[in-house]
Amino acid sequence: GENVEQHPSTLSVQEGDSAVIKCTYSDSASNYFPWYKQELGKGPQLIIDIRSNVGEKKDQRIAVTLNKTAKHFSLHITETQPEDSAVYFCAASNRNNRLAFGKGNQVVVIP
């Protein structure tokens, strides 16, 4: 089955700087790659996703890039703000619609 690895496990950035989280996946048939944000005491919520037919997608301060050849995808957060502090999960889904999640990344934005 699909194996998704996510790193670094913890990332601290100064407010205003950029944060980048990278995930790798194992199944070349995977075609859908969502990113979730989990705030304390809440369930994860989708913040951005990308499909295998595009290489990059952007939504305001958040962007995701996909490299199918290398089987990795990254989340980019620009101009980080304190409210960006959370745990971020990447996931990969193949044609069977089964999502496999990474272990999560704790992002801390230092004011």
Next chain:
Amino acid sequence: GAGVSQSPSNKVTEKGKDVELRCDPISGHTALYWYRQSLGQGLEFLIYFQGNSAPDKSGLPSDRFSAERTGGSVSTLTIQRTQQEDSAVYLCASSIAGQEGTEAFFGQGTRLTVV
């Protein structure tokens, strides 16, 4: 409601007791997942239901854990003879099944504490 609903939101139980956790997925979502999240840890896959197919139970940690999904909608996760290491947040998610992957919507989770 419009989202995935889980109940109870919090559950404290004594070691050795059985517990049932409930998940009401979004109406029309045929795929349903259960995950476990220990304090400060990632999402541990437990079980996956997809339509009428046999569920993928490969993530259940022991035979004390079981889950069912009645009528393709509500799901119940049952933990028998609870142990302290079962203490965690149990998250349910649902999604629309399709040819391509689609977003999974998560509930708020059930925080289980075994004392």
